[in-house]
Amino acid sequence: MSNKSGQNGVKNYSRKNESGFSMIEAIIAIFILTTGLIGTAAAVTYALEFSAISRNVTKAKLVVVASIEEIESLRNSRRLEFKQFANTGNVNNEGSPNQFLGFSNGFKDVSNTPGTDGVNGTADDTASNPGADGVFGTADDVFDRGRIREGYKRQIEIIDLSGSLKKVVIKVRYMNVNGKLGEIVGVSYLNDETRTTL
Secondary structure (H helix, E strand, O other): OOOOOOOOEEEEEOOOOOOOOOHHHHHHHHHHHHHHHHHHHHHHHHHHHHHHHHHHHOOOOOOOHHHHHHHHHHHHOOOOHHHOEEEEEOOOOOOOOOOOOOOOEEEEEEOOOOOOOOOEEEEEOOOOOOOOOOOOOOOOEOHHHHHHEEEEEEEEEEEEEEEEEEEEEEEEEEOOOOOOEEEEEEEEEEEEOOOOOO
């Protein structure tokens, strides 16, 4: 048996036994890694977009619920009489101590501050500051973005079903992140029986 040894008894190994990555294996590994990273980036993008849509839907639902609760509160507190719950042009103010012009027809910006009637969703809701004279509706009024919920529009529709029952339909439109319009609809029924809460 012959043993190939170099100087000082160290064995020489041939390079044929050494192995490593070939160029093709390295390219395939990089391709697989890149595909995985692209998939992860797409999933993160989708999650962020879905989160924004979910946030907009939640805010729209809050507007719907708040509008329905406000209408019920107006009835329960007797600030408005049952016959006054109607859209503009259909309000019966006969014999009522408070005159009410009605809920606006069509979609309007959701105002954070009601107008002089103290009711949200009516024609006198404003997105302006009254200006130096302190009076709304004059030439010095200044538009104030802080007075509206940007990207949200609301429609309140009151449908008289009988003399003692009305259907309240609240629709809120909102913008999605991809520029599409979304809409949430809430339906409630209002009767002429006031409820007092303690």
